[in-house]
Amino acid sequence: MLSQKTQYALKAVIALARATPDEVRMTSEIAEAQNIPKKFLEQILLDLKHHGIVVSRRGKTGGYMLRKSPDLITFGEILRIIEGPLAPLSCLSRTAYRRCDGCTDETSCEIRRVFARVAEANRAILDTTTIADCLAPQGQPQTTLSSIPG
Template sequence: MISQKSKYALRALLALARAQPGETLQIAAIAGREAVPKKFLEQILLDLKRAGLVDSRRGQKGGYLLARPPQSVSLGEVLRIIEGPFMPLACVASDSDFPCADCSDERLCAVRHVLARVAAVSAEILNATTLADVLADPSVIPAERLNGAATGARQLF
């Protein structure tokens, strides 16, 4: 499950993606349009700015705008910025420092293997879906950009 912060970040980025190239949006406008608390949105936009997804401009016509085209910002990238690496189980991470305390051999753990596949497929879909895809048709996942069944658990969410 993703956090409310991630949902707000995606809403804010979609609002910025709807704007004309170079057009800035003020925090109050985004917050009002997307039903996001203004103070929380300020923190989120700062995180996104540090990560290079948004830029800000000062002055009378200041505000926020996307730093990259919407077709180059994947939902997976946004979720990794806001949530950090996501794994349904700590032991699923390939570089995990958190082995399962209740597994005698992680290589034989069926639960770990199933959840690793679920995480990999979810990540594949999120990494292949951009802000532009969502704006074009939010009900369609760009299947032509998916590689099929994912088998690894690298670079998730």
């Protein structure tokens, strides 16, 4: 289940993606439009800034804007920044691998085999779906489970 923080992060990035490329959006404006507590949004935007997703401008007309084009920001990237690894088991994580406690042989682990398929399906969707994809008009082709190989 997505945390509220992750949902807010995605809403904020999508709101910034809707702005014109050089348009700076104020935190208070995003918070109000997206119904996000302002202080919480400030923390989220700082996390996103430290990871190179957004940039900030100071001053009276300051605020935030995307650092990268929306077609280069994936849902998987945002989830990993906010939530950490996507894998359901530590032995399947690409970014924080750790052998599961009590595991003697990963290659014969039935649980790992099933959840490896789950992890690959999640990655296939989250790492190929960009912020720009979700802004596409309804009816445009989007990634679906039936279009994912395997």
